[in-house]
Amino acid sequence: MQVFHTGAEWQTNWLKSLQNGKTIGFVPTMGALHEGHLDLVKKSKKECDFTVVSIFVNPTQFNNPEDFAKYPTSLEPDLKKLEEEGTDFVFLPDTSTIYPEKPVLTLNFGELEYVLEGGFRPGHFNGVGIVVSKLFHIIKPDKAFFGQKDLQQVAVIKRLVRDLSFNLDLVIVPTRREIDGLAMSSRNLRLNPDERSQALILYSSLTKAKGELLAGKSWLDVHNQIIQDFNETPLAKLEYFELVHPEHFTQFETFDPLQKSSICVAAFLGSVRLIDNLPIIP
Numbered sequence: 001m002q003v004f005h006t007g008a009e010w011q012t013n014w015l016k017s018l019q020n021g022k023t024i025g026f027v028p029t030m031g032a033l034h035e036g037h038l039d040l041v042k043k044s045k046k047e048c049d050f051t052v053v054s055i056f057v058n059p060t061q062f063n064n065p066e067d068f069a070k071y072p073t074s075l076e077p078d079l080k081k082l083e084e085e086g087t088d089f090v091f092l093p094d095t096s097t098i099y100p101e102k103p104v105l106t107l108n109f110g111e112l113e114y115v116l117e118g119g120f121r122p123g124h125f126n127g128v129g130i131v132v133s134k135l136f137h138i139i140k141p142d143k144a145f146f147g148q149k150d151l152q153q154v155a156v157i158k159r160l161v162r163d164l165s166f167n168l169d170l171v172i173v174p175t176r177r178e179i180d181g182l183a184m185s186s187r188n189l190r191l192n193p194d195e196r197s198q199a200l201i202l203y204s205s206l207t208k209a210k211g212e213l214l215a216g217k218s219w220l221d222v223h224n225q226i227i228q229d230f231n232e233t234p235l236a237k238l239e240y241f242e243l244v245h246p247e248h249f250t251q252f253e254t255f256d257p258l259q260k261s262s263i264c265v266a267a268f269l270g271s272v273r274l275i276d277n278l279p280i281i282p
Helices: 009-020 035-047 065-070 075-084 122-138 151-163 184-190 194-198 201-216 220-232
Strands: 003-006 022-029 048-055 088-090 143-147 169-173 236-244 261-268 274-282
Touching: 003 009, 003 048, 009 169, 009 194, 022 122, 022 274, 035 143, 035 169, 048 075, 065 201, 075 184, 075 194, 088 122, 088 184, 122 151, 143 151, 151 169, 184 274, 201 220, 201 236, 201 274, 220 274
Parallel strands: 003 088, 022 048, 022 143, 048 088, 143 169
Antiparallel strands: 236 261, 261 274
């Protein structure tokens, strides 16, 4: 496994020699790797000749400085996991490499900027779009792999690739969950035992709502019941629980079994903010 720290190092030493009919898969991460990240690596290794994983905690996508400061890091264990998975290359840039100057450009993703994650985390998707664009330009992958857990981010990246004509394919990998259903997330490491236990309400609320919608219950009744469930969970504070179109994130007021839809949820467990989603009609 080769580790590099700059785009020039990658492009000078390896990129040109790898491009002779070979495909490059890319997995961008912020570290604190778990099995969900490794699923992306496995998928890339299966579909591509070479796999590159980046580890970079991107400051521009954090609208909360405290969240950035507390974001978990575990570089040595991360590198060991990637080597055990047979990762070919790891990109470990520092902030000055990615941002030699403070970005002046801003990206606006239309309606995605104003709903759910866009509305609650202003500027977040601008930061995501800029760093992913930079990483795509540096690595020049044939395929890039993202997890379905960050469903709205997936919609943002799809729009970025389409509107800026990036010459690559996006591959979306299903959410990896713990045995009890909690979606794997680096932020789970910050939960204390009581918060971890009560965090299960995110997945249980999604599965409960899906079952009741498919059984014919109205979205209004389902939504009100879920709000009550969260109110009865002492350490959980619901931020949103919405039925949306999984591509453009139009929010639905009624459930249509003939319309693509997913439910998205965000909640705080103590000071830790978690998100999850579940397709209702794929």
